[in-house]
Amino acid sequence: MRRAGRLRCPRRSSILILMSTKxxxxxxxxxxxxxxTDSHGVPDKxxxxxxxxxxxxxxxxxxxxxxxxxxxxxxxxxxxxxxxxRDIVRNDGWASGxxxxxxxxxxxxxxxxxxxxxxxxxxxxxxxxxxDHEWAKDYARAxxxxxxxxxxxxxxxxxxxxxxxxxxxxxxxxxxKLVDGDTIxxxxxxxxxxxxxxxxxDFHAEQKFSVGNARVxxxxxxxxxxxxxxKRPSANFGQFEAAVLRNxxxxxxxxxxxxxxxWSDVNYSSARGALLEAWKTIDRRRDEFTTNWAAPIRCCVxxxxxxxxxxxxxxxxxxxxxxxxxxxxxxxxxxxxxxxDPTSEAQxxxxxxxxxxxxxxxxxxxxxxxxxxxxxxxxxxxxxxxxYGIPLPEWSGKQDVPASRQTSPK
Numbered sequence: 001m002r003r004a005g006r007l008r009c010p011r012r013s014s015i016l017i018l019m020s021t022k023x024x025x026x027x028x029x030x031x032x033x034x035x036x037t038d039s040h041g042v043p044d045k046x047x048x049x050x051x052x053x054x055x056x057x058x059x060x061x062x063x064x065x066x067x068x069x070x071x072x073x074x075x076x077x078x079x080x081x082x083x084x085x086r087d088i089v090r091n092d093g094w095a096s097g098x099x100x101x102x103x104x105x106x107x108x109x110x111x112x113x114x115x116x117x118x119x120x121x122x123x124x125x126x127x128x129x130x131x132d133h134e135w136a137k138d139y140a141r142a143x144x145x146x147x148x149x150x151x152x153x154x155x156x157x158x159x160x161x162x163x164x165x166x167x168x169x170x171x172x173x174x175x176x177k178l179v180d181g182d183t184i185x186x187x188x189x190x191x192x193x194x195x196x197x198x199x200x201x202d203f204h205a206e207q208k209f210s211v212g213n214a215r216v217x218x219x220x221x222x223x224x225x226x227x228x229x230x231k232r233p234s235a236n237f238g239q240f241e242a243a244v245l246r247n248x249x250x251x252x253x254x255x256x257x258x259x260x261x262x263w264s265d266v267n268y269s270s271a272r273g274a275l276l277e278a279w280k281t282i283d284r285r286r287d288e289f290t291t292n293w294a295a296p297i298r299c300c301v302x303x304x305x306x307x308x309x310x311x312x313x314x315x316x317x318x319x320x321x322x323x324x325x326x327x328x329x330x331x332x333x334x335x336x337x338x339x340x341d342p343t344s345e346a347q348x349x350x351x352x353x354x355x356x357x358x359x360x361x362x363x364x365x366x367x368x369x370x371x372x373x374x375x376x377x378x379x380x381x382x383x384x385x386x387x388y389g390i391p392l393p394e395w396s397g398k399q400d401v402p403a404s405r406q407t408s409p410k
Contacts, residue, residue, distance in 0.1 A: 099178055102282065104335055105278075107171050111170040114330055116329045117139055117326060117327055119136040139313070151167070173185065173289075185296075253278065253280075279337060286332065287332075382398070
């Protein structure tokens with residue numbers, strides 16, 4: 001179904017990042033002179049000038065062998081780490097709230113790609129003049145319509161188990177990424193449907209870890225269950241809690257108010273400053289997630305579109321697999337940022353656009369909107385105002401500016 005011919009790579013250079021498990025000793029670093037070693041190979045007599053607190057030491061003051069790779073340090077304990085993180089997220093309000101805030105802000109109700117085909121590169125690569133701005137607009141609309149029919153279908157055909165739409169699957173995937181450290185998606189070509197629910201029922205029927213809803217504690221001989229008396233500070237508990245909350249917020253990249261949902265002790269400037277910093281982390285998380293998880297899925301769906309659907313393509317256009325990066329280029333929209341002071345922030349957005357510091361596309365995207373859909377809806381509403389003989393609103397631009405907004409010439 002693909003055009004025969006030599007497959008050319010759109011990019012002819014790549015970046016390889018290498019990480020060494022051993023670090024080179026810089027010039028001037030203290031040296032160690034040894035005379036003998038113990039049974040473990042650790043020098044028992046050494047002379048060195050070491051920094052205060054012997055950071056990251058492993059074997060006493062000499063620090064031999066402390067530079068291990070991340071895999072060597074974590075992989076053997078990976079299951080234990082994940083189990084503890086899951087337990088914290090399920091039972092601790094702050095941890096659960098931090099995960100929920102990241103999901104609600106990075107994904108939102110529906111993670112949506114806005115097609116932005118790289119028509120300039122396609123024109124340069126193929127020499128076909130038909131790859132222009134008008135083609136990109138028609139192609140983007142066709143691809144967007146096909147994507148919506150797949151990702152938001154009421155039958156949930158995008159899910160092999162037909163349980164979730166694409167936005168809901170993105171929620172689950174990013175949650176696993178945040179809690180478990182990784183996530184994966186398997187693209188399946190299913191001529192029929194799988195009995196997913198039956199498989200789940202059979203799996204859980206074989207698990208004997210609980211009686212009813214109560215877990216059965218199984219202990220090793222000699223162990224017993226003790227009831228702990230958790231004594232917390234009373235007079236200074238508020239300061240203690242605030243300090244812990246700040247540490248949690250710093251580690252998650254969110255503001256303390258987002259984790260605790262307590263906005264009573266901040267003013268507008270402090271809240272906006274905290275949210276602006278948090279949105280840097282949210283934007284980065286969304287970009288990493290869409291690049292590594294959502295974009296490859298979209299490439300698979302678009303390959304099927306090119307194979308079976310009638311997409312607007314100029315004569316002689318290359319196959320999708322040959323130029324998939326240019327064809328599948330998109331801007332992913334997540335949750336809207338919202339408003340703290342709607343009047344001031346809307347006025348600031350208008351000033352940015354009037355001063356050529358921003359565009360309607362950027363301002364609409366920050367609120368999770370597609371600017372073309374906004375313009376189409378406004379045109380439709382203006383037409384209805386005119387049809388029913390209703391005076392046009394000020395934002396329509398078809399009436400004189402009110403006297404209150406006019407300025408007299410100097």
